[in-house]
Amino acid sequence: MIEPKEQFADVSVQRLAKVYAEALLNAAEAAQAVDAVLEEVDSLIDDVFRNDARLEALLAGAAVGRKIRQVAIEKAFANRSDKTFYKFLLVLNDHERLDLIRPIRRALHDLSDERARRLRVHAFSAVPLSQEFQDRIKAVAHDFFKLEPVLVLHVDPTLLGGLKLRIGDKVYDGTVRTRIDNLRNQLIERSSHEIQSRRDRFSSAE
Template structure:
């Protein structure tokens, strides 16, 4: 894997580009191990369930003041018994190259590339409150029927999205935020409103992102 992970050039320093380069290297190694899905899922969980919840640890990984060797020891101490050996080896390479501050971008790219290769479409869902399992399944089924492909949801809670649900696939936006209905729906919960918007398919207005 050392040969597959390359330093970015002076012209390719963007976080998104870096994330994709490292993600491609991880997926190549993960496929050889025969556990690509498990490794990507573990990586995504490591970022969202560990680093996002422990900003001090994330800051230590990103800090140039912490020696790369120390970062590798931390990785061993925290994750050696928790993650696939291929993922741990990859994380140590990233640490040696002092790129642990980009784990979020690398993980996001790994998930996106994995889903793209599997023929799955990623739908970014913003809602005023967390989706119930019932609504989550309904959104996924509706989009799968509309797009003709398996759908993977990436959910974000946006409290400022008053009474609505916004779904984005690439440049296409399905928008159920109807501001002129707020007064009539004021006594209903945001989650109920979002569910009603989904059940009435004609509430979705299809447009392109600006």
């Protein structure tokens, strides 16, 4: 999952990350390994770095030299990573740009979605959304943006019922907002109904 700190990098960092991401995506397409590369970069950040923060600090920091980082990359990834992604890590190391791996991941997903005419829609709700609501959100996104929606679900109990959608870094209003608000209101009504039903069942059981 793409984390908040990957979403709001400095503009100059975002631009540079996009250059590297485009180079990686082009190489992955040439090798017919786009899915494998996307899985590798996600696994590196979501699994490897999350379980070993010291490795991320080693690769991204300036405390050790390039040769030492290269040895660490070869030891950690040479025999377990997609070759395209492995070579890309070596290139980043040569250019002293391993610290960009997180914004590169974000840019890589954005470019991949753009080329495949996909739209990544992040849905935040207080409770897990039913399949019906997921389908409605996808329909709204498809109707307005004419792209294939990819729904990414987040459960956030602090929302206290309701629905919040994020599509890229933009805020949408007008008819789009109206239809989204309709979905949100329906979810609130359904949540309230479920809570009342539970109260009624509890009262009748006493």
